[in-house]
Every structure is written in structure tokens, then in C-alpha cells.
Amino acid sequence: MSLIYDARIRAFLYQLIAIGAVVLVAWVMFSTASANLAKQDIATGFGFLARQAGFVITETAIAYEPTDTFGRAILVGIANTVKVSGLAVFFGTILGVLVGIGRLSHNPVLSRLMLAYVEALRNVPLLLYLLLWYSLIISVFPPVRQAIEMLPGVFLSNSGLVMPAMHWASGFEALLVALVIGVAAALVIARILARRRIATGKDMPIAAIATLAVLLPFAITLLFADISVSLDVPELGRFRLTGGYHVRPEFVALLIGLTLSASANIAEIVRAGIQAVSKGQWEAATALGLPRSRTLKLVILPQALRIIVPPLTNTYLTVFKNSSLAIAIGYPDLVMVSNTIMNQTGQAIEAIAIFMAVYLGLSILISLVMNWYNARVALRER
Amino acid sequence: MTQFEGFVASPTLMAPAARPPAGNRTWLSAYFGTPGNAAITIVSLGTIFGLAKLAIGWLFVDAIFAGTPAECKASSGACWPFLSAKLRYIFFGFYPFDEQWRPLTAMLLFLGACGVSMVPRTWGRALAVAWIVAILPTLYILMAGGLFGLTPVPTTQWGGLPLSFMLSFIGLACALPLGIALALARASSLPAIRVLGVGFIEIVRGVPLISILFMATVMLPLFMPDGITIDKLLRAQVAIILFAAAYIAEIVRGGLQAVPKGQIEAGHSLGLHYWQIMRKIVLPQALKKVIPPLVGLFIGFFQDTTLVTIVGLLDFLDTVRTAMRDPQWQGIAVLEGYVFAAVVYFFFSALMGIYSRFLEQYFRTTHD
Numbered sequence: 001m002s003l004i005y006d007a008r009i010r011a012f013l014y015q016l017i018a019i020g021a022v023v024l025v026a027w028v029m030f031s032t033a034s035a036n037l038a039k040q041d042i043a044t045g046f047g048f049l050a051r052q053a054g055f056v057i058t059e060t061a062i063a064y065e066p067t068d069t070f071g072r073a074i075l076v077g078i079a080n081t082v083k084v085s086g087l088a089v090f091f092g093t094i095l096g097v098l099v100g101i102g103r104l105s106h107n108p109v110l111s112r113l114m115l116a117y118v119e120a121l122r123n124v125p126l127l128l129y130l131l132l133w134y135s136l137i138i139s140v141f142p143p144v145r146q147a148i149e150m151l152p153g154v155f156l157s158n159s160g161l162v163m164p165a166m167h168w169a170s171g172f173e174a175l176l177v178a179l180v181i182g183v184a185a186a187l188v189i190a191r192i193l194a195r196r197r198i199a200t201g202k203d204m205p206i207a208a209i210a211t212l213a214v215l216l217p218f219a220i221t222l223l224f225a226d227i228s229v230s231l232d233v234p235e236l237g238r239f240r241l242t243g244g245y246h247v248r249p250e251f252v253a254l255l256i257g258l259t260l261s262a263s264a265n266i267a268e269i270v271r272a273g274i275q276a277v278s279k280g281q282w283e284a285a286t287a288l289g290l291p292r293s294r295t296l297k298l299v300i301l302p303q304a305l306r307i308i309v310p311p312l313t314n315t316y317l318t319v320f321k322n323s324s325l326a327i328a329i330g331y332p333d334l335v336m337v338s339n340t341i342m343n344q345t346g347q348a349i350e351a352i353a354i355f356m357a358v359y360l361g362l363s364i365l366i367s368l369v370m371n372w373y374n375a376r377v378a379l380r381e382r
Numbered sequence: 383m384t385q386f387e388g389f390v391a392s393p394t395l396m397a398p399a400a401r402p403p404a405g406n407r408t409w410l411s412a413y414f415g416t417p418g419n420a421a422i423t424i425v426s427l428g429t430i431f432g433l434a435k436l437a438i439g440w441l442f443v444d445a446i447f448a449g450t451p452a453e454c455k456a457s458s459g460a461c462w463p464f465l466s467a468k469l470r471y472i473f474f475g476f477y478p479f480d481e482q483w484r485p486l487t488a489m490l491l492f493l494g495a496c497g498v499s500m501v502p503r504t505w506g507r508a509l510a511v512a513w514i515v516a517i518l519p520t521l522y523i524l525m526a527g528g529l530f531g532l533t534p535v536p537t538t539q540w541g542g543l544p545l546s547f548m549l550s551f552i553g554l555a556c557a558l559p560l561g562i563a564l565a566l567a568r569a570s571s572l573p574a575i576r577v578l579g580v581g582f583i584e585i586v587r588g589v590p591l592i593s594i595l596f597m598a599t600v601m602l603p604l605f606m607p608d609g610i611t612i613d614k615l616l617r618a619q620v621a622i623i624l625f626a627a628a629y630i631a632e633i634v635r636g637g638l639q640a641v642p643k644g645q646i647e648a649g650h651s652l653g654l655h656y657w658q659i660m661r662k663i664v665l666p667q668a669l670k671k672v673i674p675p676l677v678g679l680f681i682g683f684f685q686d687t688t689l690v691t692i693v694g695l696l697d698f699l700d701t702v703r704t705a706m707r708d709p710q711w712q713g714i715a716v717l718e719g720y721v722f723a724a725v726v727y728f729f730f731s732a733l734m735g736i737y738s739r740f741l742e743q744y745f746r747t748t749h750d
Contacts, residue, residue, distance in 0.1 A: 015574035022578060029605040036604050107419055108412055109426040123731035124724045125685035127692075128699055132720040139716045321590035328692055335592055348600045356589045356597075363588040 033349065042346045046354075049074070055340055057332045059248055070341055077337030078358055084251065084333065085323040088258035089316050095259065096266025101296065103271045114267070121264035126257060127325050134253035134329045144236075153233040158249065162234045165245035171227030178221035179214075186213040250331040258319055265315045272311075273304035305377050313370035317363055324359075334358060454714045464715035465722055468705040472719070475541015475696045481533060485544040488524040491517070492547060500737055502744060537615045541696030543726070545615075549687040549697065553622035554630075554680055560623065561630025562669075566660060568631065569638050579631075586628035591689050594621045599693040618690050626683055633675050637668035670745065677738040681731050699723055 037044055049071035056066050061079035064072060102114040121129075138158050142148065147157035155162045190210045197203060221227075234244025277300050285295040326333035334355050342351040414420040444459025454461035465472075474482045495517045498504055525544065528534040540548075567579030586594065598621035599614060606612065641664050649659035691700040702719040706712070 011572050015572050018575050018578060032607050033605045036606075105422070106412065107422050107426070109423050109430075113426050113430060119732065119735075120728070123681075123728045123735065125688040125699065125727055127688045128720060128724055128727060131699075131703065132717065132724065135716045135720065324590040324592045325689070325692075327592070335590070335596075339596075342600065349604065352593065352596055352601055356593050359590060359593065360585060360588040 037349075040346075044347070044350070046350055048341075048345050048347055048350070053341075053344075055344065057337065058330075059251060059332055070345070073337050073341065074334070074354060077332060077334035077355075080331070080337075081320075081323050081326075081333040081335075082362075084254055084326070084331065085258065085320045088255055088262055088319050088323070091255075091259045092262030092319065093266055093312075095263035097270050099263055099267035100270025100274070103267060104274060118264045118267050121260055122268075126261045126322055127328055129261065130253055130257040130325055130329055133256050134249060137249040137253055147236060149236075153244070155234060155236060155244075160249045160252065161247040162244045163247070164234065165232040165243070167230045167232055171221075171225050171229075174221050174225040175218065175227070178217040182214040182217040185217070186210040189213050248331075250326070250329050253329055254323070254326050254331045257325075258322060261322070262315060262319045265318070266312065269308055269311045269315065270304070273308035274300055276307050277303045302377075309370065309374045309377060313367060313374070316370065317366055320362065320366060321359065451710055451714050460718050460721075461711075461715045462718070464705075464711050464718050468708065468711070468719075471542075472698070472701045472705050472722070473542045474544065475701045476539045477541060478533070478535060478539065481527075481535060484524045484527070484532065484535075485540075485542070488521045489544050489547065491524075492521055492544075492551075496551075502741075537613055540615065542701045543698045545696065546684075546687050546698040549619060549622055549690060549695075550680070550684040553619060553626050553687070554683055556623045557626035557630055558676075560627035562634050562665070564627055564631035565634035565638060568635055583628045583631050586625055587632070591622075591625050591686055592692060594625050595689060595693045597621065615695060618693060618695055622683070622687065622690075626679075629679055630676065633672050633679060634668065636675075637670075637672035638664065640671050641667045674738050674742040674745065677734060677741060681734045681738070684731060684734070685727065698726070 034044070050069055052066075053068055053070045053073040054066050055073070057064055057073065057076055059080060060076050061083045062076055064076045099114050099117060102110050103118065105111045105114075141156060141158040144157045144159050147155040147162075150156055153164045187210075190206055193204050193206045193209065197206075232243050232245075235242050274296075281299055281303065282295060285299040290298065323333055324335045327336040327339060330336070338351045338355045342348045345351075413423045440459050442459075444457055445462060446454050446457050446459065447462050449463055451461075451463075454463065470479070470482060474485050477485055495513070499509060499513070523529050523532065525540060525548075526535060526537070564579050564583055567575050568583060570576050570579065595618060598617040602617055603611065645663050645667065646659055649663045654662070687697060688699040690697050691703065696704070702723045706715055706719045
């Protein structure tokens with residue numbers, strides 16, 4: 001009897017019961033599911049990924065034809081998700097930092113305008129905004145037949161923006177390599193120069209030199225490599241536009257919606273971060289004679305960054321997960337492609353398992369990158 | 383510190399030039415103090431006037447307030463007859479027309495009860511009992527019927543705003559105990575329980591709500607034994623509960639970590655066992671700290687329930703959407719419904735936002 005009252009044995013028993021319950025539930029669900037699937041003649045396993053997909057995806061960030069496999073279709077979905085959430089994070093961060101600083105402006109008109117912006121975005125569901133932007137685009141712009149020609153070859157209509165596309169016959173890879181080399185060189189040079197400035201006190205125009213380092217390899221390649229580009233100019237037919245690069249309204253509505261909602265969240269994070277920097281820092285910088293803008297840039301923001309980065313990570317993850325709302329307006333992201341596959345093959349469990357695994361994997365990846373960045377900007381305690 | 387501040391504020395030691403001249407100039411300089419500031423003011427005012435002109439033109443000047451769909455089509459402004467024609471559908475969905483006083487009463491009762499429960503002085507065991515024993519059963523009987531001579535209405539006919547309230551409120555109420563349990567599991571000293579807790583929380587937080595709703599509506603029926611079907615509404619509700627629980631668990635964990643370790647040690651030295659320490663010492667302190675962020679989370683979930691639209695439940699956003707697809711109004715009222723829904727969501731979310739700030743203030747002044 002005393003065994004029951006032994007703390008260690010109790011702890012062991014509790015854990016055994018918990019694991020047992022989870023395993024039991026999983027086993028019961030697995031066995032009923034396989035029985036149900038066998039009865040409904042639905043195949044199991046991931047073999048379907050190699051079969052021909054046969055459906056059209058309206059927007060493809062990587063090359064795709066209906067004759068490609070289901071696996072390829074899922075990759076297209078992942079690429080579309082990454083494309084739209086990456087762009088939304090990029091624009092949302094810029095906009096959010098500006099709005100967050102504007103919220104703290106001494107100018108009452110500006111700070112209240114920014115407050116209204118943030119509140120209007122945070123208090124209405126994102127899905128509602130997505131539908132609103134989408135119907136706004138559809139209803140405000142004219143149908144394709146009366147497309148507005150903004151510039152020669154650039155057409156705006158309710159089926160989106162169509163502009164001339166560049167087709168690279170050769171030289172694209174060379175330019176890409178040149179760009180990568182340029183950026184890497186610029187980063188290294190900027191680091192060396194910054195270290196030199198700290199060591200010797202000699203100032204150099206770092207930004208200008210870094211820009212030059214980016215542009216130089218690019219320009220050299222442009223001059224000497226064999227580059228041939230053909231321009232594909234869209235033509236307005238009777239019912240549709242042919243050729244060119246097509247920016248679809250679904251993509252634009254989703255990008256606007258995600259960017260705005262991210263910017264409102266980031267603005268609040270930036271504001272809280274700036275306010276958390278102690279007042280003495282402002283006073284010290286003012287006493288040194290720094291104007292407000294340089295105080296913000298050189299003294300306050302670097303310190304605020306330490307507070308900002310962890311919640312910023314959460315916002316980035318939210319944007320990435322919110323991109324799944326794409327299905328409501330018909331942008332073919334990972335969830336929408338998986339949904340189509342589910343309807344075609346009936347293999348709901350596999351399709352859902354795949355997209356959940358992808359989201360989970362990418363979420364963990366984003367967390368790791370942001371944690372690494374956080375460790376870099378965090379205060380080094382000595 | 384106070385001495386230092388007094389020193390700076392002392393007028394005799396301030397440079398006279400640094401003080402702005404008295405009078406109206408101080409008020410004006412906030413707007414037009416420097417050329418840059420004046421430019422900001424002018425651009426901001428221009429933006430505000432531009433937006434206001436656009437909004438007033440669409441909402442009132444060019445709008446049609448009474449008339450037929452054909453008249454609306456001819457006008458470039460808002461079409462308010464659409465709203466008045468569709469208002470009852472937007473609020474209550476396919477709930478039988480003659481019985482719609484029931485969801486209306488339920489909603490008013492619910493909002494009234496929420497209003498009373500928002501006052502911190504009413505908090506206590508009596509309030510919880512009142513909710514469980516009186517308010518929730520009354521609401522359910524009003525909605526579902528079958529008792530006291532009310533016609534039964536199946537959940538497939540529920541819709542609109544009452545459904546949105548139900549999904550978010552019941553979702554959070556049920557998720558709260560589950561979230562607390564998960565937070566305790568995550569903080570547990572037993573490794574197996576901790577791993578299960580962390581696993582659940584991180585997996586749910588790593589995937590979008592849509593994927594969990596899809597799981598509940600598409601996948602779950604495959605896992606059910608023959609002959610057992612679960613109501614679609616209930617399945618979505620369970621998905622929302624599980625999703626909310628993981629997020630609540632993370633907030634509660636923050637509260638648990640803020641309780642000093644000495645409190646637990648003091649409990650041990652008094653001879654209390656784990657559950658007594660948690661229930662009587664740690665949780666009351668931890669939960670008090672996390673009430674404001676929980677209200678903030680609730681605003682998010684109230685908005686997130688719109689996602690059930692995607693799995694085919696007729697919530698408030700979906701009744702708006704389907705109302706606009708009515709053949710009589712299709713292509714005429716393309717924005718009015720969304721604008722109206724946005725106003726309704728904004729009202730309730732902003733109200734809760736104000737309440738959250740009030741709670742923060744309330745807890746700051748009365749405790750610590």
C-alpha cells in the first residue's frame with residue numbers, strides 16, 4: 001500500500017497513464033480510419049504524388065503545366081505561399097516601422113492619423129479585408145475589353161495588371177551570379193570599413209562604396225557577357241489580353257491585405273519597443289546635441305530592436321500562417337492546391353498531413369532564423 | 383531620481399531660449415513649428431480630407447437610401463436598400479423567419495450578461511454558477527428549441543451574428559481550462575507530460591487555423607466509427623477550442639513564470655501537495671496577471687471565427703457574403719455588405735480593446 005504513496009512511483013504512473021491514453025486514442029483513430037478508407041475504396045499512402053495532376057493553376061511562381069505531377073503542384077503551392085508571405089513581410093515591415101514612428105510623432109495630426117490607421121486594421125477581421133479589397137479591385141477597374149492602357153504595353157483591368165515580360169534567352173544565370181557576388185562583396189566591405197572606422201575614427205562613405213560594390217560586377221557582366229532578352233508585349237484582343245506578365249487581382253488583394261495587417265501589428269510592436277527605451281537615453285542624446293531624427297536612428301532604434309525582435313518573429317509567423325486565407329479569394333497557395341488535390345483524389349488525410357507538415361517545418365525555420373538574429377542583437381552581458 | 387528631475391525642471395536653471403514663447407504660439411507650434419512639421423501637418427490633413435470626401439461621397443451624397451435594385455445600379459454611391467432588405471438574413475441566416483425573435487432575444491440576453499460580467503466586482507463563484515446553470519442553458523433552449531413549446535431548430539439552420547458570438551465565446555470559455563491544463567503540463571516536472579504538452583502547443587501554434595478547421599471538417603469523419611456522425615458546427619467548435627487552448631496555454635505560461643518560486647516552496651513547506659499549491663497559491667496569482675492579454679487574445683479569436691466561412695458554416699461574414707450573391711442584388715451591392723460587417727466587427731473589437739485597457743489600469747492601481 002505504501003508503494004502508492006511513493007512520490008517517484010506516482011510520477012511514473014501518471015506519465016504511464018498519459019502516454020497510454022495518447023497511444024490508445026491514436027491507435028483507435030488509426031484503425032477506424034483505415035477500416036473506413038478500405039470500405040470507401042480510397043487508396044492510402046503518398047503514391048498519388050507521382051501521378052499526373054491534370055488541373056490548371058492560375059498563378060505559378062515556378063514552372064508548372066497541368067501534365068505535371070501532384071507533387072509538382074504542391075511545390076507550386078508552397079512557392080506561391082512563400083512568395084506572397086515573403087513580399088508581405090518585406091513591405092509590412094517597412095510600412096509598420098514608419099507607422100510606428102509616426103504614432104510617436106510630436107505632430108498631433110500625424111500621430112492621430114496613424115492611430116486611426118492601426119485601430120482600423122486591428123479591429124476588423126483580415127478575411128473581411130481580403131474580400132473587401134478583392135471586390136474593390138473587381139468592381140472599380142473596368143472589364144478586360146475596356147482595359148486602361150496606362151503606359152504603352154501596360155494594361156489595367158479587373159482581371160489584373162498586365163505588363164511586358166522579359167524573356168531571357170541567355171545570360172540570366174550570369175547576371176544572377178554577378179548580383180550575388182556583388183551583394184556578398186558589399187556586405188564584407190561594409191563590415192571591414194565599419195570596423196576600421198571604430199578602430200581609427202576615420203569616416204568613409206560606407207553606403208556609397210557598398211552600393212558601388214553591388215553594381216560593379218552587375219555592370220561588368222552586362223557589358224561583357226552574352227545577354228539576349230526578348231520583350232513579350234501584351235496585346236489587347238477582343239476578349240482577353242495575350243502575352244506579357246500578368247499580376248492577378250487575387251494576388252494583389254492578398255498581398256495588400258497581408259501587408260496592411262502586418263504593418264498595423266508591427267507598428268504597435270515598434271511603438272512599444274521605442275517607448276520601452278528609457279527616457280534618459282533621449283535626454284542624453286539631446287544633451288549631446290543630436291537632432292531628433294539622428295537620436296532615433298543612432299540611439300533609440302538600436303536599443304529598441306532588442307525588445308522588438310521577439311514579438312516581430314511572432315508577427316512574421318502570423319503573416320505566413322495567415323497567407324492560408326488565400327483560399328477565400330482564389331489565390332492558389334499551398335492550402336488551395338492541397339484542397340484541389342483532396343477533391344480530386346479523395347486522399348484528405350495525406351493532403352492535410354502534407355500541408356500541415358510544410359507549415360510546421362517552415363514555421364520552425366522562420367523561428368530559427370529570427371532566434372539567430374535575436375541572439376545577434378541581444379544585449380551582450382559582460 | 384526625483385531630485386534629478388526636479389533639477390532639470392527648475393526654471394532658473396533652464397536656458398531661457400529653450401522655452402517656447404507663451405501664448406497661442408505653443409499650441410500652433412505643435413502643428414507648424416518647423417517647415418518639416420508644417421509639411422507633415424499639411425500632408426496628413428490632405429490625406430484625411432481626401433479620405434473623408436471619398437467616404438462621405440460614397441456613403442451619403444451619391445448613395446441611394448430607398449429604392450429598387452435598378453435605381454441602385456444607376457447610382458455610383460452606396461446602395462442602402464440592399465441592407466434594409468437583407469438585414470434580417472445577415473443577422474440570423476436561415477433561422478426560420480417567424481422564429482427570429484429567439485436568436486435576437488438570445489443575443490441581447492448574452493450581451494447583457496456579458497456586460498454585467500465585465501464588471502470586476504461581480505467576479506466570483508456565483509457568477510460562474512449563474513453562467514453554467516442559468517444563462518447558457520437559457521441561450522441554448524432559445525436557439526435550439528424543443529422545450530416550453532418552442533419549435534426545434536436544427537443547428538444547420540443557425541447562422542449570422544449569434545453563431546459568430548457562440549463560436550468565439552464558447553470556444554474561449556471551453557479553451558480556458560484546457561489551456562491552463564496545457565500550461566501546467568508544459569511546466570510540469572514529469573518529462574513525459576511535459577513533452578506531450580509542448581508537442582501539442584507547438585504543433586497547433588505552428589499551423590494555420592484553416593488547417594485545423596479542415597482537419598475537423600474533412601478528416602475527422604474518417605476517424606469516426608461507423609454510424610457516428612458529429613454535427614458540423616460542433617466539429618468546427620471543437621477545432622476552435624483546441625486552437626485557442628494552445629494560445630491560451632502560452633499566455634498562462636507567462637503568468638506562471640511570473641509567480642516567484644518562493645511561493646511554491648512556501649506551499650511545500652506547509653505540507654500542501656501539487657494540486658493544492660497550484661489551485662490555491664500559484665494559479666490565482668498567475669491568472670490575475672494574464673487577464674488583460676487574455677482579453678486581447680479574445681479580440682483576435684472573435685475575428686478569427688470568420689474563418690469558418692471557408693469550411694462552409696454560415697457565420698456573420700458568410701451571411702453577408704451570401705446576401706450579396708442574391709440574384710436580385712448581385713453586381714449591384716458589391717461593397718455595402720462588407721462595409722457594414724466591418725463596422726459591426728470594429729464596434730465589438732474596439733469595445734473589447736477599451737475593456738482590455740481598462741482592466742490593465744484596474745489591475746495596476748489595485749494590486750502590486
